[in-house]
Amino acid sequence: MQWFNEFVQYLRLPFVQYAFIVGVIIAFVSSLLGVILVLKRFSYIGDGLSHVAFVSMAVAGIVGLTNEMYLTLPVTVGCAIFLILRSNKSKINGDALVAMAAVGALAVGYLVMNLFPTSGNVAADVCTTLFGTVAILTLTLDKVILCIILAVIVILFFILFYNKIFSITFDENFAKATGVKVGFINILIAVLSAVVIVLAMNLVGSLLISALIIFPALAAMRVFRTFKSVIISAGIISVVGTFVGICISILASTPVGCTIVVVDIFVFIIFYAIGLILKRS
């Protein structure tokens, strides 16, 4: 039982508690948005946006902003709105547009960090931003509060607009024809996705964010058959996966972000198997 006592010791530490609270909240909201994004064929938008956030973080570091969020958040939100609204009209496909933003931003960000190094160890800086290795354990109380506020906004949005979200995800043209304000709701989805992604960078880093968005949604879709049950189960899967992931990473001293993602992959495989069994019977 020594590991258990050790674990309880850790739980007493405020920064570990913050990590759990923020981790679970981010996991929950990103899985809710994930269901919509996956169904709207925007699985990769998390990747694109997080790389955009990566560039703006690099730039914020150079300019010397005390809180890089002031730059990261507006830039990422702007990009999200552009990507989601543009993809319907543009001659370049939505997925190509997202891919362009993703790799372009990654290259520019890495270049900027090398040209204007803010600390002696650029490689470590880059690694931290990409994989979020320690950021989750250095959270301050104000970031925790910010996460809680965000979670409340996303959950309220989901409850109040649930039926309209369903309609525009299933059939945007029909929704528009029956007078749903499709543009407005799409912008809300874009803004919320961007905010969630910027916050999730602390948890898993910018390379692994897509995992938080995609895996719970896809796992839920293997087994559940109605929209409502998929949304609810994706939320539960994501929360449990992240909780277990953080526990493992504390006990086994593994990097937080990738541990969570590996747990999510594992859950996906289980759900995939359950889905196959259900189909056969």
Add this chain to the structure above:
Amino acid sequence: MAFVYCNNLTVGYEGRFILKNLSFEVEKGDYLCIIGSNGSGKSTLMKTILSLIKPYSGSIVFDEGLSPNDVGYLPQQTIVQKDFPSSVYEIVISGCLNKMGNRPFYNKKEKDLALKNMEKLSILDLKSKNFKDLSGGQKQRVLLSRALCASEKLLLLDEPVAGLDPKITQQLYSLVADLNKNYGLTIIMITHDLGESLKFCNKVLKIGDSYFFGTKEEYLAKAE
């Protein structure tokens, strides 16, 4: 006495005009078939009537107490819908959204309406089935019930029988004809297959190199 007036419409997208100076009107109780070859702009015209696309010039006027949102629409199916996790009921009731305004949830009346329309199209037993497991004909019935929830006055159908086998096609056409005759719905339908669909309609709009708008009898007389 017309439901929908289209005056001198010029429609298209991305700066390309597809139809120029098209005028026609749909009266209450009409069953209008829109025909024309592939790429002649049938779907674009329908999307313009639904105000999904703005016309370049001309106007569409809704009359007789019909508001632009009070229309039922049966679009062509999209790829998204192929593996969308949703029950039949969730889809049908989403047709009631235009009655909700800013209210976030469906009320009793709307839930009853969804059930009633599922019964009308005999898909009530599929209520909790998953949409993606249904056959092509069943899927069209589901989307048609959703359209009925959206409007009891005007239905717009975009090639509703695409990809269905002849028997199911027949059934769907008689279903639409029944809605037109016995429930008084006005129908505007895009169609490919002239033989079957023209049996039930009373007016024809042909678009393409030359336009024709008139009754079915006039169209058939001209075609001969």
